[in-house]
Amino acid sequence: METRHLKYFVAVAEELHFGKAAKRLHISQPPLSQQIMKFEEDLGVPLFLRDRRSVRLTAAGESLLRDAHSILGAMERARRNLSAAAGGERGRLSLGYIGPALNTALPEVIRRFRGAYPNVRFDLQQMGTNEQLDALRAQTIDAGVVRLFRHNTDGLETMLFHQEAYAVVAPEDHPLAGRDCVDLSELEGQPLITFPRSVHPPLYDEWMRIFASHGFMPDIVQEVETKNAAQALAAAGMGIAIVPESLSSEARRGVRFLTLNGEYPTLEIHVATRRGDISPATRNLLQIVRAIMGATMRETGRENRL
Incomplete structure (x- = not known):
């Protein structure tokens, strides 16, 4: 049973006139009559009662008409769904992300994607960078928002999404708190709150190398795994911490943020x-990311010109 034959049958069954059905189908009447006769032969039952004056459905024809509408409707829905899936408008997108990414333009990316593609199931999973890289290779997530620093990215494509410098957060009664900026060399002898090496060995080692290049090793008084914990302990007077400068927008009472001068790795997401x-849905996500990044760059350029 071919779809073409079903369409021909439905047109004749609804018009009950071969000439009108042929006109509706944009074909001539003789080929339509031949196709209907062949269809009846293939099915082994007559679908129409014909005479010189009229065309009527047989009982088998009436039964088939009911089913034909459902079959053709299902096939049209399947075609639309297939087209939507191929265009990334349906399906599923699994996105991993690190917690700090929520302080970037990521929420706006999510908002725009969900607005543009409401029929895509959007699964978000907060995961560490290494966990995301493994999940990408295992194909359990489609894309990841990661913080990269000397990670193995073999087999992966990466696009810079966010970059920022670091700042020093200090208790408000700290001797440095009255300053707007501080040099790396001035951190010698200062009680430092930092992250443990186990969190990110390459980055931890790079910071230790930087301190050593300035002629000292830091006086680490406490290790914490999150930047918010570092700020909280700075507010409690335990020491100073080096944190992403964007954290200043969430400054606690009792702390001051100082620009950090010197050469050191930037935070890159x-x-x-x-x-x-790359699935069609993932490709659509990347288009939104690029659009937002482009707008940010244009805005930054405009601000720099003012």
Whole structure:
């Protein structure tokens, strides 16, 4: 049973006139009559009662008409769903992200994607960077928002999404608190709150190398795993901490943020995907990311010109 035959049958069954049905189908009447006769032969039952004056449905024809509408409707829905899936308008998108990414433009990316593609199931999973890189290779997530610093990204594509410098957060009664900025060399002998090496060994080692290049090793008084915990302990007077400068927008009472001068790694957040294996929905997500990044760059350029 071909879809073409079903469409021909429905047109004749609804018009009950071969000439009108042929006109509706944009074909001539003789080929339509031949196709209907062949359809009846294939089915082994007559679908129409014909005479010189009229065309009527047989009982089998009436039964088929009911089913034909459902079949053709289901096939049209399948076609639309297939087209939507191929265009990334349906399906599922699993996105991993690190917690700090929520302080970037990521919420706006999520908002725009959900607004543009409401029929895509959008699954969000908060995961560490290494966990996301493993999940991408295992194909359990489609894209990840990760913080990269000397990570192995073999087999993956990465796009810089967010970049910022670091700042020093100090108790408000600290000797440095009255300053607007501080040099790295001035951190010698200062009680420092930092993250443990186990959180990110390459980055931890890079900071230790930087301190050593300035002729000292830091006086680490406490290790914490989050920037918010570091700020909280700074507010409690335990020491100073080096944190992303964007944290100043969430400054606690009792602390001051100081610009950190010197050469050190910036905080870089990337969007990562599998190389050569991007679903249509993931491709649409990346288009939104690029649009937001482009707008941010244009705005930053405009501000710099003012």
